[in-house]
Amino acid sequence: MIVVVAYDITDDRRREDVAMLLSGYGPRVQLSVFECELRSVEELRQLKAEIRARIDTLEDQVRLYPTSEQSFAERAIIGARVVEERADYWIVR
């Protein structure tokens, strides 16, 4: 199941926290949009809980749009801009 996740998060640290979380599920396609691939409804439920734990529920807002494979294949991308990942997103092991 593909879930498009978009967020408006005011605080830099919380925003990067959520971006880091989402990056485990799929590509960052815009500054505040990820295309997440989830294997089950349970995994989606868990992702929502993890988002809720990272944001300020009064100050921030995150939207999760589940899409069918067919709808997802029909998405349109206009323009060539790509997200530049910054050094502070890198994980060094």
Added chain:
Amino acid sequence: MIVVVAYDITDDRRREDVAMLLSGYGPRVQLSVFECELRSVEELRQLKAEIRARIDTLEDQVRLYPTSEQSFAERAIIGARVVEERADYWIVR
């Protein structure tokens, strides 16, 4: 047909141009996300052309995600933040 439109647009003026265009199709739900309601594939085609005409196709990027009514009804919203419309979006008649 509901189409979730998300954009990364670098230039303030182009961004507001696109926001103004999209505001004719549905609510702004995040700073760079609109939930647009389109009546036909032809209207979607036209919207894409209007977006293309307003952006810099090298600098910017807009994504349109068509969603079924059922998928759309299953979207999740976490957090209470709402977009504050600024005076320069108002249309005075």
